[in-house]
Amino acid sequence: MSTRSAREAALTDAVMTIVAEHGLERVSVREVAGAAGVSIGTVQHYFPTKEQMLAAAYTEAVDRIRARVEALPLGSDAGRNLRSVLRQLLPLDESRRAESRVYLAFAAAAATSASLSEIQQATLTELHTALTDAFGRATGEAWPPSRCRLAAHAVIALVDGLALHAVTTGGWIDTAQLTDAVDLVLDGLLVDTAATPSATA
Amino acid sequence: MSTRSAREAALTDAVMTIVAEHGLERVSVREVAGAAGVSIGTVQHYFPTKEQMLAAAYTEAVDRIRARVEALPLGSDAGRNLRSVLRQLLPLDESRRAESRVYLAFAAAAATSASLSEIQQATLTELHTALTDAFGRATGEAWPPSRCRLAAHAVIALVDGLALHAVTTGGWIDTAQLTDAVDLVLDGLLVDTAATPSATA
Amino acid sequence: MSTRSAREAALTDAVMTIVAEHGLERVSVREVAGAAGVSIGTVQHYFPTKEQMLAAAYTEAVDRIRARVEALPLGSDAGRNLRSVLRQLLPLDESRRAESRVYLAFAAAAATSASLSEIQQATLTELHTALTDAFGRATGEAWPPSRCRLAAHAVIALVDGLALHAVTTGGWIDTAQLTDAVDLVLDGLLVDTAATPSATA
Amino acid sequence: MSTRSAREAALTDAVMTIVAEHGLERVSVREVAGAAGVSIGTVQHYFPTKEQMLAAAYTEAVDRIRARVEALPLGSDAGRNLRSVLRQLLPLDESRRAESRVYLAFAAAAATSASLSEIQQATLTELHTALTDAFGRATGEAWPPSRCRLAAHAVIALVDGLALHAVTTGGWIDTAQLTDAVDLVLDGLLVDTAATPSATA
DNA sequence: CATGAATGAGCATTCATTCAT
DNA sequence: TATGAATGAATGCTCATTCAT
Numbered sequence: 001m002s003t004r005s006a007r008e009a010a011l012t013d014a015v016m017t018i019v020a021e022h023g024l025e026r027v028s029v030r031e032v033a034g035a036a037g038v039s040i041g042t043v044q045h046y047f048p049t050k051e052q053m054l055a056a057a058y059t060e061a062v063d064r065i066r067a068r069v070e071a072l073p074l075g076s077d078a079g080r081n082l083r084s085v086l087r088q089l090l091p092l093d094e095s096r097r098a099e100s101r102v103y104l105a106f107a108a109a110a111a112t113s114a115s116l117s118e119i120q121q122a123t124l125t126e127l128h129t130a131l132t133d134a135f136g137r138a139t140g141e142a143w144p145p146s147r148c149r150l151a152a153h154a155v156i157a158l159v160d161g162l163a164l165h166a167v168t169t170g171g172w173i174d175t176a177q178l179t180d181a182v183d184l185v186l187d188g189l190l191v192d193t194a195a196t197p198s199a200t201a
Numbered sequence: 202m203s204t205r206s207a208r209e210a211a212l213t214d215a216v217m218t219i220v221a222e223h224g225l226e227r228v229s230v231r232e233v234a235g236a237a238g239v240s241i242g243t244v245q246h247y248f249p250t251k252e253q254m255l256a257a258a259y260t261e262a263v264d265r266i267r268a269r270v271e272a273l274p275l276g277s278d279a280g281r282n283l284r285s286v287l288r289q290l291l292p293l294d295e296s297r298r299a300e301s302r303v304y305l306a307f308a309a310a311a312a313t314s315a316s317l318s319e320i321q322q323a324t325l326t327e328l329h330t331a332l333t334d335a336f337g338r339a340t341g342e343a344w345p346p347s348r349c350r351l352a353a354h355a356v357i358a359l360v361d362g363l364a365l366h367a368v369t370t371g372g373w374i375d376t377a378q379l380t381d382a383v384d385l386v387l388d389g390l391l392v393d394t395a396a397t398p399s400a401t402a
Numbered sequence: 403m404s405t406r407s408a409r410e411a412a413l414t415d416a417v418m419t420i421v422a423e424h425g426l427e428r429v430s431v432r433e434v435a436g437a438a439g440v441s442i443g444t445v446q447h448y449f450p451t452k453e454q455m456l457a458a459a460y461t462e463a464v465d466r467i468r469a470r471v472e473a474l475p476l477g478s479d480a481g482r483n484l485r486s487v488l489r490q491l492l493p494l495d496e497s498r499r500a501e502s503r504v505y506l507a508f509a510a511a512a513a514t515s516a517s518l519s520e521i522q523q524a525t526l527t528e529l530h531t532a533l534t535d536a537f538g539r540a541t542g543e544a545w546p547p548s549r550c551r552l553a554a555h556a557v558i559a560l561v562d563g564l565a566l567h568a569v570t571t572g573g574w575i576d577t578a579q580l581t582d583a584v585d586l587v588l589d590g591l592l593v594d595t596a597a598t599p600s601a602t603a
Numbered sequence: 604m605s606t607r608s609a610r611e612a613a614l615t616d617a618v619m620t621i622v623a624e625h626g627l628e629r630v631s632v633r634e635v636a637g638a639a640g641v642s643i644g645t646v647q648h649y650f651p652t653k654e655q656m657l658a659a660a661y662t663e664a665v666d667r668i669r670a671r672v673e674a675l676p677l678g679s680d681a682g683r684n685l686r687s688v689l690r691q692l693l694p695l696d697e698s699r700r701a702e703s704r705v706y707l708a709f710a711a712a713a714a715t716s717a718s719l720s721e722i723q724q725a726t727l728t729e730l731h732t733a734l735t736d737a738f739g740r741a742t743g744e745a746w747p748p749s750r751c752r753l754a755a756h757a758v759i760a761l762v763d764g765l766a767l768h769a770v771t772t773g774g775w776i777d778t779a780q781l782t783d784a785v786d787l788v789l790d791g792l793l794v795d796t797a798a799t800p801s802a803t804a
Numbered sequence: 805c806a807t808g809a810a811t812g813a814g815c816a817t818t819c820a821t822t823c824a825t
Numbered sequence: 826t827a828t829g830a831a832t833g834a835a836t837g838c839t840c841a842t843t844c845a846t
Contacts, residue, residue, distance in 0.1 A: 424715055425712070425714060425715035425716075427628060427712075427715075428715075503714055506711055506714060507711060507714065509711075509767060509771045510707055510708060510710075510711030510712075510767075510771065511626070511628075511711075512771040512772070513626060513704055513707065513708065513770050513771050514625055514626035514628075514629070515626075519771060519772060519773060522771050522772055523772040523773070523775050526768060526772060526775060527775070549787075552780065552783050552784055552787050553787060555765075555768075555776060555780055555784045556761060556765075556784040556785075556787055556788050558764065558768070559760075559761050559762075559763075559764030559765040559767070559768055559784065560757060560760050560761050560764055560788070561760075561764070562760075562763075562764040562767050562768070563759065563760030563761055563762070563763035563764030563765075563767065564756075564757075564760040564764075566710060566711075566760070566763055566764065566767065567727060567756075567759070567760055567763070569714050570710045570711070570713040570714050570720060570723050571713070571720060571723055571724040571727060572720060572724070574724050574727060574728070575756060579753065579756055582753050583753055583756045583757040583760065584757075586750075586753050586754060586757055586792070587757050587761070587788055587791065587792070589791075590788065590790075590791025590792045590794060591787070591788070591791045593791060593794055593795070594794070
């Protein structure tokens, strides 16, 4: 429960909204205070430095994505489960498009911020572990662990890259192409296993 | 060609260096003037607004990558050519790591800047066209154009996603994993064609 | 005496330490709370306003100097007593150097603060009265009171000025020069009296 | 001759006025800009940091005092010259009272600022040298140089201490006492020489 | 072609203080 | 008695930009 501050949640919310709509460079203490309807001093009562505020917002954004993925109903078909997880990470509707914009902005900032880079690495590691397992199950443990890990690296990069393209261009790639591209790669990876081939290919 | 270009090139160079080392948010007219060893007024003589300066630097960064790709010696093996082009886009050494940092910073900024988004879209379109052709050749024209386009989307996303991961974390993914991941996906995509399977897999 | 005084003393102590080490401008409620190891609210429980806190610290600083002067063992030689009192006010060792830094910082602040100016004036008046008496005794009451008062003014100014020089420069004037300068002036003032001339001149 | 910025002079003037009237802690970039009638940006164009601005103002304040002392008409009576120089350093009228407030504020700040301490030390050194010479002449070279130096230390401390007392209290010491105290000490110092005794003693 | 003076909006941050508990 | 949430004004400073030269 940790009623641990509704205010704090409102602040990270405000940060995410601003990032999604105007980018990280538009995030300022003033802007956040205004968006959350509190005073400047209050923002800095909860987050003494801007870096801490951004780190909290990044963590919250990632937590949200994780919560959505974990809420996914999984079936007995491991290959299908894998597919639905990856699809969940694509910016297929407006809410996930906003999520991707936020994720991408923070990820890019991680290139020059130690605190954000730490979060980014932890996030990727967790997702990578889960997907490595998923590949193991989807291939009936026929693959050596190293190949599972490599495939996990590849598909995370794939969905992150697709999200990057979708978010940084205006409609250059549409939602059908996003899912089809994932299916195409997944079919190729799993073609020589007992996994059910995609029906969309 | 003109003498004017020399100064201008020095300025875009300075921008790229700053972006690679400290990120886009560190780019300021002052910083660029200092790095290029010219006055603050001179910078603004060539680039009246910061946005124009950034657009020029982004264009230059992309041109550099293109020049490197076009300079690649291509052989008769279309699958191998495809592989070497993609490998060229990965941050496999320090100079390409810097390039990726620059590309990524600008791409992320494109999410909220119309002028940068335009450049990003043009860049992706050009690369996509080239890779679509490459897939056509690599599969002996056995694939329908739509499948070639989809595969092109996928592999560009893959390398951009891999670059994203490499650049935004400190050594979370190493250079061998980068090339292996590309090979793994490429092998999967081309497995049912006459294309030569990767020797490194 | 009361248990309340313990905390309060710890707070004025903290203020004096900060002033001695970093100057008055570094004194903030936060800093004092941190240095004293109490909460920020506690500081303001004892000292509702910063001005009250500073006034209390100034008073405490002055009290400490007075206590040290009053603890001096006085002999029958009035001239020698005078000399030893003045010497006690010079920054001759590290602890008195800190004391002088604190005194000086507050004294300078008194130029623009009514409450501090009041304390400063009371302090000077008390010291001036004591030294006027001392001159009376040292000269065997041969001087008119007005001359004693003037001499008292002069020697207080002398030691305060010497302290000012010592504290505001790094080693520009050393401890020997401080005491010698006081002796020189004192010898000059007392030369035509029965007072014992300084042995150090 | 170095029209080197009337603006700059106006800015240091503004700083000195604010310091004289409200103390150093009231000096802010905004306040100075307002007092000088220029924009905030202009202030920081001339003085990139506050510390540089304060250092410039301190230097200017000291230069002004020096100019006034150097403009003093000196006669053949070395003792009288010495007296008139010291008198010039006392806050005997409103303009010199302002000067003293400024000098004292900066001197106190020098206790915790390296850049101000440097200026303070240079100022004292220059004055000390001049007064050491003056004592040499006033005593007909009868004193050893070390005694002249000591006497110079003493009288500078005396006038600085008197200024401190005058400035930090409201009328606790009046102008007559200031000059009389200097005369008293000077008479004492010069009593055993051929120097003319003060007529005011 | 190149400079640098001047501007004012904006930044993150620190601050003393009030108030409910 | 002691706490810390909340506030908003103020701080020094950086910024992109305009303009006269």
